[in-house]
Amino acid sequence: MATSALGLSYSIISSKNEEAYGQTVKFYELLGFDRVIGNHESEGETELQQTWLRLKGGKQTSSLIIKIVLNPEVTLHRQEPLTTDKDWGLEDTLFVLNVPHLQPIMHTLTERDIPFQETTTSILIQDPNNNVIALSSKLNPVSEQPQQQLQEQRRKKIGILTSGGDASGMNACVRATVLYGISKGCDVYAVYEGYQGLVDGGDYIKKMDWRSVTGYLSVGGTSIGTARCMPFKTREGRLKAAENLIKNGIDSLIVCGGDGSLTGADVFRSEWGGLVAELFKTKRITEEEATIFQHLTIVGLVGSIDNDMSSTDITIGAVTSLHRICEAVDSVDTTALSHSRAFVIEVMGRHCGWLALMAGIATGADFVFIPERPPAEEDWETAMCNVAKRHRELGKRKTIIIVAEGALDKHLNPIKVDHIKDILSDRLGLDTRVTILGHTQRGGSPCAFDRILGTVQSVAAVDAVLASTPDKPSPMIGMNNNKVTTKPLMDAVKLTHEVAKAIESRNFERAMELRDPQFLDEYKVFNVTTILDDNSIxxxxxxxxxxxxxxxxxxxxxxxxxxxxxxxxxxxxxxxxxxxxxxxxxxxxxxxxxxxxxxxxxxxxxxxxxxxxxxxxxxxxxxxxxxxxxxxxxxxxxxxxxxxxxxxxxxxxxxxxxxxxxxxxxxxxxxxxxxxxxxxxxxxxxGCDTSLNVIVSASDAIVQSAQSSRRRVFVIEVQGGRSGFLAVEGGLAVGACAIYIPEEGIDLPRLQGDVQFLKGLYDTDDPQKSEGRVILRTESVSKTYTTKVISEILEDEGGARFDSRTAVLGHIQQGNTPxxxxxxxxxxxxxxxxxxxxxxxxxxxxxxxxxxxxxxxxxxxxxxxxxxxxxxxxxxxxxxxxxxMKNRKPHHDWWHRDRALVDILSGRSYYSCIE
Known part of the structure; x- marks a missing residue:
């Protein structure tokens, strides 16, 4: 019986008696399988005797798992072995194993006098249960087919790379691309160190499996690395990159980065045909490879803390960066209040003032400077001093000025923090300090918003890869009006570059128009609540x-x-x-x-x-x-x-x-x-975003505890009344393996299915590196199946595999700093x-x-x-x-669209139960 678990191929092989069972285990160990989990029994019941084995391939082969089971009741497909005078490849049922190399296996079989048949693409053997096994390192092991048909049947291979400046949430992109890609039957490769890894190839391009991205959600930056790559800007560099992709069988590339990184990707795609032709002409690739890899698919994800890309409301990493800025300004705010000081704080943003403006609104700053809208006054120094002075006269003991690094006056002269400091000190006599936040804005664990944003956009990116055709322009995945959107990549890049051009030409009205309407609205919000306090409106x-x-x-x-x-x-x-x-x-x-x-x-x-x-x-x-x-x-x-x-x-x-x-x-x-x-x-x-961040922070700590304790499941109770919003979005943000929400309820079949699912998860874990896992339960989902009851059921049913604990977050979800x-x-x-x-x-x-x-x-x-x-x-x-009105909620909620992703990314869609 063949099935799939957690993104890893595996099969169940049944033996009818003890002798065949032992021979089968030894047989597959001869083929290069390692024992993962041996025989075990759970409390209260004796299970079928079973052994888990894993075939660990080379860099280009994913781990293959089989479970060998002793089951006297099984009906074998074939009672007697086939004779050697028959062509085993003509059998109706073949068990196909893709292995990295055939020669070592053939050598082992010859040494042990185990009969096998050799074809042009594979070797055929029979295991002790009389199953015919086709071992192949080729894509199509049992037949020769026309090239076009072979191309259509090959598994889609997707590469994912992160490029440009790092942004929290990139790891969520990598994780979702890998997990969702595998769920769609694709092979997914991580390209380490951005475009440099694409050019260097070798160990920088690695096939990912389900376990490869464990723990990625809570890690800031990018775990697969990013680096500047001058060679990729040359044709020779792109030629090497194309060769490396083709040799790894990759024909689709998802790039997460800023406008420069995405532009480079689109240039790469536009040159692809010429690159492939040159590689074939110089005999660096075969004719078969040149035929198969005629087209390259590029999909862009925008990872940028500046939120400076047009055609999307928000970019991956921007909100987390805003969190870091607000944490810093909130801390500075208290010392400014204590000493009645002024602080001038520089934040990132060369051509985009989103971070500065949003931080100004969120922290109650007195003045902000952004590139798109310089102060209208010729003498901006006096205008700023007037605002600070008015606020002081009202009784404020502190003055906070936030400056984007690319801030300009109306004549395009840079506005620098040290100059502002001198003005406040000299004209108003304020004790003024300068704080440059620098790269602290890029760091830290991603906030809930960026984890969810990176996840849902990467799912859309994989779907875009699968829907792509050679005649379609490269798409960029964005977010508009709370919906994931797909737009032509280069159109968005072109509009983004227009902002910088508008600023350079001092057309600031045009620069503001090119930002999204929300940016204009928020600029007004800051002005009417802070600057325009002079009776002018x-x-x-x-x-x-x-x-x-x-x-x-x-x-x-x-x-x-x-x-x-x-x-x-x-x-x-x-x-x-x-x-x-x-x-x-x-x-x-x-x-x-x-x-x-x-x-x-x-x-x-x-x-x-x-x-x-x-x-x-x-x-x-x-x-x-x-x-x-x-x-x-x-x-x-x-x-x-x-x-x-x-x-x-x-x-x-x-x-x-x-x-x-x-x-x-x-x-x-x-x-x-x-x-x-x-x-x-x-x-x-x-309050819902604040609460999600509390849940994420608490769940990260709980997952860490569960990992340390090994083989433990935590059932975490979250609030939400009759709404499953917190459980669904929180589950997506923390990588929950299950969620219980009022809209679905809980019953015994659901619990039984979850128990079997968890058993399978822990059965396929490395015993020395077992994951800590969490389940989110909405507080009002059931009066009978309480958090404690669910945990106790899991504890009893888990047996020796795993134990269970509870965590009730309670009213901390309503508190904390907004x-x-x-x-x-x-x-x-x-x-x-x-x-x-x-x-x-x-x-x-x-x-x-x-x-x-x-x-x-x-x-x-x-x-x-x-x-x-x-x-x-x-x-x-x-x-x-x-x-x-009865259930105190709308009849339809937008967040239900994310519900299925929680199950898909937990592995549930590939794994029904372990028999």
């Missing part, structure tokens, strides 16, 4: 609002960030803002506090909820009439809720009765904030919320300045959510039909 008196902000539900990272941004933008517009303590329970008690600029200073980096939060829903837990009364008494003209499904349910209840209470006929909106990510109307809720993504998302959504209020009150206030019923339309009570890269306001009336 105030509204007329009659259009100014009294706004209340409430936090509803469980705490989530980003709640405070949203409140800070809303307060500061609202104050800049001339509005009055009240923070309401403890949600609707506090509202009915009259717990209103007017907030000013400095009241929310420093809130960006703080987790939890400073206003306080609870789950009370008006109309159910608190009296709706009292809610209306308090809003009327305080003359509140707009309400912003920040929270989870309870906040959504609150708007649903208010929408039912708002026309009964004039004070409820005002614009109301919800900024989704819950780690469960279960609020309709948004792809991402505030991630940069949650801070940035919070700020964007807050600005759009204030604009939402202004839009829905403008007409009524223009007609009657003291109007009570400011907004009566259905669109005026809505969820302000992220739909892809854009922010949309979706009314409660529109969202309610799409909502499963």
């Amino acid at each position: 105030e509204l007329p008196d009659h259009q100014r609002l009294r706004i209340a902000i409430l936090h509803i539900g469980a705490p989530a990272g980003g709640m405070n960030s949203a409140t800070r941004a809303a307060v500061r933008y609202a104050l800049n517009r001339g509005h009055t803002v009240y923070g309401v303590a403890n949600g609707f329970s506090g509202l009915v008690r009259g717990c209103f506090e007017q907030l000013n600029w400095m009241d929310v200073d420093g809130w960006t980096t703080c987790g939890g909820s400073y206003l306080g939060t609870n789950r009370a829903v008006p109309g159910k837990d608190v009296d709706m009439g009292m809610v209306a009364y308090r809003l009327q008494k305080m003359n509140i003209q707009a309400v912003m809720l920040v929270g989870g499904f309870e906040a959504y349910a609150s708007l649903v209840e208010i929408d039912k009765v708002r026309y009964e209470y004039p004070s409820l006929c005002i614009p109301m909106c919800l900024i989704p904030a819950t780690i469960s990510n279960n609020v309709p109307g948004t792809d991402f809720s505030l 991630s940069p993504l949650d801070r940035i998302r919070a700020s964007r959504l807050a600005i759009h919320s204030i604009e939402f209020f202004e839009k829905h009150t403008r007409v009524a206030l223009d007609k009657q300045q003291d109007a009570v019923e400011l907004a009566t339309g259905e669109e005026s009570i809505a969820v302000i959510g992220l739909c892809g890269a854009e922010v949309h306001a979706k009314s409660i009336k529109t969202l309610l039909p799409t909502t499963d």
Whole structure:
């Protein structure tokens, strides 16, 4: 019986009696197989006697595994051996083994007087169970076929290399390419040291198997290396690279790198036909090789911490780099506050200011300098000093300036950190320090976002390889509006180069246009919450609002960030803002506090909820009439809720009765904030990214413990309510071997299948290097099959193979410092919320300045959510039909598309069970 496990070919060979069993084990050991796992028994049952063997080939041959089983009940395909006067190759059933070399095996068989038959492509032998074995080092061992047919039937061989500057998440790309490629029946090769390895060949091009990428997800940088390669820029260098690919049978190349690396790959493809012709002409490759390898497939993945590639919203490594920057700035922030200092911090970004701008928003910096949008003022030094001075006069004890390394003034003169330091010291008398973060921005374990991004894009890259045709342009895999996209590689590179050209020609408007719309929106967010605090964007008196902000539900990272941004933008517009303590329970008690600029200073980096939060829903837990009364008494003209499904349910209840209470006929909106990510109307809720990073960090530590203990499975319980978002995306980010989510539930057949799956995993492990493995279980998936019960079942069934432990992460998933993504998302959504209020009150206030019923339309009570890269306001009336109120979630979630990948990349799709 032949099957496949964990990306490694293996077969089960059954023997009917003890004698045949022993002879079979010895027979395959003669062929070069090594014993992996010998006979064993599990607790409580006696298993079939079995022996695992592995054939370890050369660099070009993957490990081949067979399991020999003693099974008296088996029915053998052939009872008696074939006679030597018959052609064994004509038999209906052949067991084909691909081996690195035939000569040593033929020598062994001859020495032992074991009969065999030799063909032009293989040797045929019979094992002690009378199976006919075809041993071959060729692609097609049993027949001679036309070349075109041979080309069509050969296994796809894919190379993966990382090039240019390293970026956290590249290892996730390599891992996913290897695992998913194997799942699609491909052979996958890693090219070490980037293009240099392609030119040098030999040991730099290595075939990967399932075990080759163990532990890759949590490692930063690139484990297969990257290096500058001047030879590849020459034709002779590319000729050597082509020869090395052909000799290794590789006809497809996935390249993860920046625009320079991807451009080099496309040039390589465009020259491929000429390179192959020259190699054949100089007899460096055979005619057969020249015929088979007529075309080279190139697929690009963008690995760049700068996020500087056009045609994609985000690049692999950029978010992790932002994490490193924010960690550094958060640390500097405390010492700046202690000493009332100014810090000027340089971050990477030669032609792209994404890192500087995002860090400015996420850390609450006072000023940022980016290449695409230099200061508009001729005298930018004075403009910067004015902002710093205003903030100091408001009561700030610290000043943080973030500068992209490629920052310029409007005349293309570089803006350097030391010059800024001197200006702040000389003009404002500030004790100023300079911090250049340098290559710390490239390092560290990848964040959850980059692990998931690298994984899903690499899966798409393998699919693009398999779908590629010679006439298609090389594709680049990107991410647009939260969907993986495939676009022509060189079109994206061309647009990317246009940004630098626009900056060089001082066409800064064009440079900003070439960035994605999200970048423009975030640039505005920073300005209106930080720079434009000088009364320059105030509204007329009659259009100014009294706004209340409430936090509803469980705490989530980003709640405070949203409140800070809303307060500061609202104050800049001339509005009055009240923070309401403890949600609707506090509202009915009259717990209103007017907030000013400095009241929310420093809130960006703080987790939890400073206003306080609870789950009370008006109309159910608190009296709706009292809610209306308090809003009327305080003359509140707009309400912003920040929270989870309870906040959504609150708007649903208010929408039912708002026309009964004039004070409820005002614009109301919800900024989704819950780690469960279960609020309709948004792809991402505030707090879910922070929670994923907590899960990833904890799971990495748990996996390390499991590896150290050898042969151990941890069942990790995560939160999420009735939503499996955290388990699915967390499972993808940590490489979980199984997940349990409410959408699927748990039953005995599922548990039995998982037990068998885990047995197979540990049976094929190297006993001295067994992996630590984790299973993620959503807390509410089952009342019967609790985390402890599942662990105990695994412990009992695992027997001598593995043991099991539990880890309940609990409320640490709701805490910790908010991630940069949650801070940035919070700020964007807050600005759009204030604009939402202004839009829905403008007409009524223009007609009657003291109007009570400011907004009566259905669109005026809505969820302000992220739909892809854009922010949309979706009314409660529109969202309610799409909502499963009983299970507190939308009927359809985008993240279900990733569910199958967890199983595929764990090896489940290749392995049903070990018999």
